[in-house]
Amino acid sequence: MTNYDSLRFKTEFPMRCGSRALAEGGRRSFLQGLSFFAVAALGLAWAVPPASAAEKIRFAVGPFQPTPGDTKKAYEPFFQYVAGKLGMDYDLVVTNDWAGIATALANGQADVAWMGPWGYVLANNEGGAQAIATVKYDGKPTYHAIIVAKPDLKIEKFPADAKGMSISFADVGSTSGWLIPTYWFKTQGIDPKTFFRYRDGAAHPANEMAVASGQVDLATDYDRNLNSMIERDLIKRDAVKVVWTSEPLPNDPLVVRKDFDPNTMKRLQEIVLAITEEQAKSMMPLHYTGWVAATHDSYKLIEGAGVAVGKLSAKTN
Secondary structure (H helix, E strand, O other): OOOOOOOOEEEEOEEOOEEOOOOEEOOOOOOOOOOOOOHHHHHHHHOOOHHHOOOEEEEEEOOOOOOHHHHHHHHHHHHHHHHHHHOOEEEEEEEOOOHHHHHHHHOOOOOEEEOOHHHHHHHHHHHOOEEEEEEEEOOEOEEOEEEEEOOOOOOOOOOHHHOOOEEEEEOOOOHHHHHHHHHHHHHOOOOHHHHOEEEEEEOHHHHHHHHHOOOOOEEEEEHHHHHHHHHOOOOOHHHOEEEEEOOOEEOOEEEEOOOOOHHHHHHHHHHHHOOOHHHHHHHOOOOEEEEEEOOHHHHHHHHHHHHHOOOOOOOOO
8 A cells, every 4th residue: 555654766677688686776756966866776777878779768667557567567668669669679667656767767768668747747847858748638638626525425515514634635846736736826815734634656557446345435536547547447436536637738749858969859859740630549558549749848837836835936938
């Protein structure tokens, strides 16, 4: 069960030709230092000289599934396809922490990442990473943050009727699980840390399970994850109820690190934009239907929320 009182960095390093050992870091703030999942342990694996950059591409993906193994199984076919079209070998790192990918890109320890929107904005702010595409889900490049509650709670007016209840936010690198609800509460003049019995640091699937099992009254999530968990029978449809939904948010971006080879970046973008809905069914998780082109401006809404909650400084031209 996820420890809600701490952020844990867990990694799984599935390789095309085998598996490397897991490396686990301790507590980290998403803006502290430039360490990534026990850098010393990764040094030998990722400290490749510039001459090797064209021979192997280093992918990273965030915690979209309940476990790193689940995420690898669901997302590696996509990365394998992309690497094959590029004519390159690849490494893939899977993590259950969102903010760590931003650090990996900033440090040059990952070349390309499929990550959450807020993690991308952090990666852009910290290290100049750039979005090149936004994933489509059921044909749409947007999704919603949600807050779920135990179905038997009497909440007719949210958040007023939920004051004093227990709530679990996701980790501070999550768009829908931390940034957007934090921003929305701020617009309502509410500090969730004092309005609720608050804790954060959980993975999205763990948040849903915590509500469904009665460990907490409320939890943050996003609609895609809730629907996916219901479809896979990880929770029952009536195990939780949605009490708040955000405005539409841009879906997950595909991101390249700063100074990534421009020609490879262009080719990478062409490859993912050319993926058809039929192809997506064979190489991407359920409901993903392809990609649309993106730039940093596609994520200005997320950046603005980060500035509003005090996690980013406003950029001046």
